[in-house]
Amino acid sequence: MKRYGLPLLVFISVIYISCNNTHHKKTLPFGTVRGTHFTEVRRIFDNGLKFDKQGYQLEPAWDLYFIADDSVLVLSPKTKKYYGFHVYFDHDSIFNMVGAWFKLKKIARDSVILQALRVEEKVIEDNDEGSKVYLTFYSDHYKKSRPAGYIQKSWLPGPKDTLFMAASAKLVNSKMDSAFAAREPVLLTSKTPRVTVEKVKNVSTALVEIDAADDYLAPEYNITVHKAYEAFDYSFYVYVDANGKMYFRKSVVPQMHEFQATYEQVIKGIINGYLQHYLEITPGKTLGIAHTSSILVNVTGKTG
Numbered sequence: 001m002k003r004y005g006l007p008l009l010v011f012i013s014v015i016y017i018s019c020n021n022t023h024h025k026k027t028l029p030f031g032t033v034r035g036t037h038f039t040e041v042r043r044i045f046d047n048g049l050k051f052d053k054q055g056y057q058l059e060p061a062w063d064l065y066f067i068a069d070d071s072v073l074v075l076s077p078k079t080k081k082y083y084g085f086h087v088y089f090d091h092d093s094i095f096n097m098v099g100a101w102f103k104l105k106k107i108a109r110d111s112v113i114l115q116a117l118r119v120e121e122k123v124i125e126d127n128d129e130g131s132k133v134y135l136t137f138y139s140d141h142y143k144k145s146r147p148a149g150y151i152q153k154s155w156l157p158g159p160k161d162t163l164f165m166a167a168s169a170k171l172v173n174s175k176m177d178s179a180f181a182a183r184e185p186v187l188l189t190s191k192t193p194r195v196t197v198e199k200v201k202n203v204s205t206a207l208v209e210i211d212a213a214d215d216y217l218a219p220e221y222n223i224t225v226h227k228a229y230e231a232f233d234y235s236f237y238v239y240v241d242a243n244g245k246m247y248f249r250k251s252v253v254p255q256m257h258e259f260q261a262t263y264e265q266v267i268k269g270i271i272n273g274y275l276q277h278y279l280e281i282t283p284g285k286t287l288g289i290a291h292t293s294s295i296l297v298n299v300t301g302k303t304g
Contacts (some may be wrong), residue, residue, distance in 0.1 A: 027069035027089045028104050038112055038137035039063050042154045046132040049164055050157050055181030055286060055293070056217060058133065060155050072097055078204075094124075105134070110142035162287050169291035173242050182284020182293040185219040186240045189280040197279065198222045200298075219284075220296040225274050228301030235298045236267055242290040244281040246271050249294055270299055 040060035044050055050058045063075035065082070070089070073082040074097075088096040093104040094117065101117040101124075114137075118130030125131055136154070143151055172178045188197045200220040202210040211217075237249040248267050255263045275281075275297070284293035 028095055029107060030066035031069040033066055033109055036109060037065055037140050040135055041138050041151050042136040044134055048160050050161050052129055057183055074098055110139050112137040157287055165287045165289050169289045172292045176239050176292050179239055179292045179294045181217045183216055183286040184284060185216045186284045186293060186295050187282035188221055191280055192278050194226050195278040196224045223297055223299045225301045228303055231303055232301040237294055237296050239292055239294055240281060240283055241292045242283050244283050246276055246281060
C-alpha cells in the first residue's frame with residue numbers, strides 16, 4: 001500500500017548545516033520568509049480529495065521555519081524539538097529536504113504551497129499518486145487573522161470526500177475484492193469469556209518506526225478461543241462486509257494446491273463456528289459510512 005506521509009524526522013542523527021555557506025549557487029527564495037513559522041494545514045490530491053482508493057487519508061503534519069534559501073528547521077513530532085536540514089535545489093523549482101522531494105508552487109509571508117514528488121532513480125514519476133499531493137502551510141500571523149474554526153476546516157474531509165467515499169462503499173459492498181481500508185477499523189468484541197480479543201498495537205522502537213496510519217491501514221487482531229474442540233493456531237485475512245459478516249480472504253502462509261481446499265474448509269469452520277458466533281463484529285467505517293474492509297486475524301485454539 002502506497003503512503004504519502006513523507007518523512008517525519010523520527011530518527012534524527014544529523015548535524016545542523018549552517019546557512020553561512022561560502023559557495024554561491026542557485027537556490028529558491030526561502031530566505032524571503034526567513035524566521036517565519038509555518039504549519040501545514042492542508043494536504044490534498046490534485047483532484048481535491050483527501051483520500052485515495054486504498055482508504056489512506058492525507059493529513060497535514062509538517063511544522064517548520066525556513067532560515068535561509070538553503071536551510072530549514074523542522075519539528076520532530078517525537079522529540080518536540082526543531083532540527084536543521086539543508087535544502088537542496090535541483091532545477092525548475094524542484095528541491096529536496098528531509099529526504100523528500102518537492103516542487104515549490106507558492107511562497108509568501110502568509111502561506112507556502114508545495115507539491116510532493118515521487119522520485120525513483122532521479123526520475124520524477126509524474127503519473128504516480130505520490131506526485132499529485134499538495135501541501136499548504138500557513139504562517140502564525142495568517143492563522144491568527146482567520147475566523148475561528150477556519151484552520152480546522154482546512155484539513156478536515158469535505159463534501160467531495162463524502163461523495164467519493166459513498167460511491168466507493170457502494171462499489172466495494174457489491175464487489176468484495178475491491179475492499180479498502182476503513183478509517184474507523186473493524187471492531188471485534190467478545191460476547192463470552194470463552195473468547196478473548198486483542199487489537200495488535202505496533203509500537204515504534206529505536207530501530208523500527210511504525211507509521212501511525214498502520215492502525216487503520218493494516219488492522220490486526222489476536223483472538224484466543226478457550227475450550228476449543230482441538231488445539232490450533234492460524235493466521236489469515238478476512239473480509240468484513242458492511243453488515244459485520246466475516247469471509248475468508250487468504251492465508252498468511254501460502255498453501256500447496258493439493259491442501260488448499262482442506263485448509264480453507266477448516267478456516268471457514270473456525271470463522272463460522274467460533275468467530276462469527278462468539279464475537280460482536282462492527283464493520284469498518286469511513287466518514288461514518290460502513291463498507292467492506294480487510295483485517296488480519298491470528299486465531300489460537302486452546303482445549304483447556
